[in-house]
Amino acid sequence: MSLHGGRSALAVLALVLPLAVGAEEWPDTEWPRSEAQAPAEALRAFEAYTFPPRNDEKPTGVRTDAVVVILDGHLVYERYTGENRVETPHLTWSVSKSVMAAVLGVAFKEGRFQLDDTVAQHHPPFAAHPDIRMRHLLPWASGLAWSEGYEASPLKSSVITMLYTRGRDDMAAYTASLPAVAPPGTRHVYSSGESNVLSASLKSMLGDAYADYPWKALFEPLGITSAVWERDTSGTYVGSSYAYMTARDLARVGLLMQRGGRWKDEQLLPPEWVRMNLTPFEHYVPDPRATVAEAIPGGHWWLNRAFKGAPRPWKDAPEDAFAALGHWGQCLFVIPSEKLVIVRYGDDRDKSFRQNEFLARARAAFVAGKGAP
Amino acid sequence: MRRAVKKGLLAGVALLLVGGGTWYVANREHVSAFQGVLSAYTAKEYCSCRFVMGFSEKYCLGYARQYIPYSSLQEETDARRVTVRGLGLSSTATWVSPREGCHLIPATTP
Numbered sequence: 001m002s003l004h005g006g007r008s009a010l011a012v013l014a015l016v017l018p019l020a021v022g023a024e025e026w027p028d029t030e031w032p033r034s035e036a037q038a039p040a041e042a043l044r045a046f047e048a049y050t051f052p053p054r055n056d057e058k059p060t061g062v063r064t065d066a067v068v069v070i071l072d073g074h075l076v077y078e079r080y081t082g083e084n085r086v087e088t089p090h091l092t093w094s095v096s097k098s099v100m101a102a103v104l105g106v107a108f109k110e111g112r113f114q115l116d117d118t119v120a121q122h123h124p125p126f127a128a129h130p131d132i133r134m135r136h137l138l139p140w141a142s143g144l145a146w147s148e149g150y151e152a153s154p155l156k157s158s159v160i161t162m163l164y165t166r167g168r169d170d171m172a173a174y175t176a177s178l179p180a181v182a183p184p185g186t187r188h189v190y191s192s193g194e195s196n197v198l199s200a201s202l203k204s205m206l207g208d209a210y211a212d213y214p215w216k217a218l219f220e221p222l223g224i225t226s227a228v229w230e231r232d233t234s235g236t237y238v239g240s241s242y243a244y245m246t247a248r249d250l251a252r253v254g255l256l257m258q259r260g261g262r263w264k265d266e267q268l269l270p271p272e273w274v275r276m277n278l279t280p281f282e283h284y285v286p287d288p289r290a291t292v293a294e295a296i297p298g299g300h301w302w303l304n305r306a307f308k309g310a311p312r313p314w315k316d317a318p319e320d321a322f323a324a325l326g327h328w329g330q331c332l333f334v335i336p337s338e339k340l341v342i343v344r345y346g347d348d349r350d351k352s353f354r355q356n357e358f359l360a361r362a363r364a365a366f367v368a369g370k371g372a373p
Numbered sequence: 374m375r376r377a378v379k380k381g382l383l384a385g386v387a388l389l390l391v392g393g394g395t396w397y398v399a400n401r402e403h404v405s406a407f408q409g410v411l412s413a414y415t416a417k418e419y420c421s422c423r424f425v426m427g428f429s430e431k432y433c434l435g436y437a438r439q440y441i442p443y444s445s446l447q448e449e450t451d452a453r454r455v456t457v458r459g460l461g462l463s464s465t466a467t468w469v470s471p472r473e474g475c476h477l478i479p480a481t482t483p
Contacts, residue, residue, distance in 0.1 A: 083428045089425060155407050160414075163417075165413060229474070230425075233479050
């Protein structure tokens with residue numbers, strides 16, 4: 001049954017399984033489905049914001065490629081636009097970082113490293129930075145110089161240099177070659193390089209087992225079949241940027257996190273690891289000049305916390321909401337208290353998409369009781 | 374009066390040359406690396422757009438377009454290879470495998 005037909009999708013989503021009280025549903029090869037409880041008016045408002053008419057010749061405004069909504073383990077809504085299909089493995093850009101964090105969580109459970117290990121123990125080029133530890137990379141706080149600008153400042157962008165020019169053959173070694181500008185663990189500077197250092201560290205820990213590891217450790221247990229993960233020339237998975245999967249498959253990573261790192265009967269990610277993922281980096285300083293409040297960095301995830309006097313970034317979503325976020329509007333939102341997981345893929349080429357606005361309308365449409373006038 | 378204007382113009386041009394030269398020396402490394410971004414970015418992201426995400430040529434041409442135009446883009450559909458020339462440099466990306474998608478071929482030839 002194909003569901004990628006736009007508005008007709010809702011009609012097709014008519015009940016398959018009633019929500020049994022207390023029963024916990026998990027996706028097998030397919031997601032269990034449930035009738036959307038969406039009030040028609042709230043759903044129209046959600047779609048009007050999320051799927052405005054789109055022009056590929058002049059790419060401006062909100063340009064959503066796909067949305068999948070999971071409520072309490074059930075697929076309640078999905079819609080795809082343009083050439084996007086149910087089976088399209090969409091580029092996730094920096095959502096890859098949070099997926100890499102989940103892969104690392106399995107390696108952590110297997111005892112392959114400790115958070116207090118020095119990075120140099122696992123990635124020899126970091127011998128130049130002997131005080132940087134694994135725990136410093138997770139909230140992007142190594143203290144190494146980095147500039148994470150894309151289109152706005154391409155000339156001096158470290159991420160562009162890493163992905164496309166001097167750094168591209170060995171992205172982690174390029175990152176290691178940068179100078180330290182702050183003591184490790186004292187300052188958050190968002191850095192794609194650090195995510196690739198984590199990926200390269202995993203490569204050293206695993207040796208030949210690295211090639212299959214993201215699949216064996218994470219994708220296969222979760223039933224993810226569409227994943228593609230591109231590597232640099234040195235063979236390191238580009239943990240910062242280049243994981244692809246269908247929206248339905250990315251929602252599985254969301255459900256894993258919504259349920260505290262547990263998948264069915266298995267605690268895939270240790271509670272200690274998930275706690276680290278969802279703890280705000282203590283030395284983070286919210287930018288008072290930001291016109292749109294930015295999510296608070298946790299351990300390779302982004303958090304909706306009121307922090308150091310700054311309001312929470314998504315004021316219309318509960319404080320336990322968190323997300324994996326990527327370039328051009330890729331989002332995986334998780335709200336455990338509402339059992340809600342939302343994947344939103346996009347191709348936003350300007351800054352008009354507002355995460356808070358999207359979440360407000362999604363909650364009104366899909367979370368029972370939130371859509372009442 | 375006219376001489377003063379001329380003098381001012383000359384000073385302005387000299388200042389621009391010195392300033393521009395100083396900027397170039399300070400940013401030389403960035404500038405020379407940046408020259409390769411356009412072809413590399415376009416080749417890699419177009420390759421992934423076509424052969425990983427499976428979108429059409431028409432869509433991917435728009436998807437991979439940047440504000441500086443490239444001079445040529447050649448897709449070898451059967452070999453799943455893409456070669457792009459831009460800012461005087463050329464880059465090739467090629468599809469590797471179903472799991473590993475596309476990557477840039479290391480050598481960048483002038």
